[in-house]
Amino acid sequence: MKVLLTGSTGYIGRRLKQKLLQDPRVGDCLDFWKVVDLQKDERLLLFAQMKLLGLAWLEFKIKDNKLMQSAYFYPKGVWGRLYWYSLVPIHYLVFNNMIKSILKKAQS
DSSP states (O other), rough: HHHHHHTTOOOOHHHHHHHHHHHOOTTTTEETTEEEEEEEETEEEEESSSSSSSEEEEEEEEEEEEEEEEEEEOOOHHHHHHHHHHHHHHHHHEEEEEEEHHHHHHHO
């Protein structure tokens, strides 16, 4: 539920927002995400530290002045697959709003 509310409102979380504006480092916890890889001005890979029916990562890459966002999910069994595929429309809205919010902040 927190992911849905967070993404749909464009709010990425106070601690996450503050840390991203500072200098995140590998190992930092940003809300319920953990920074697992960081290449300055190129890539940020976050691992979800919440109870899910699988493992989840969120990746941001910058290449040729383009911001790319990818979500990866490795489901645990049939229930994990059902969870992920049932939420595809919601994830689309959440991630779309998230990327729009990031781009808006970058342009201001």
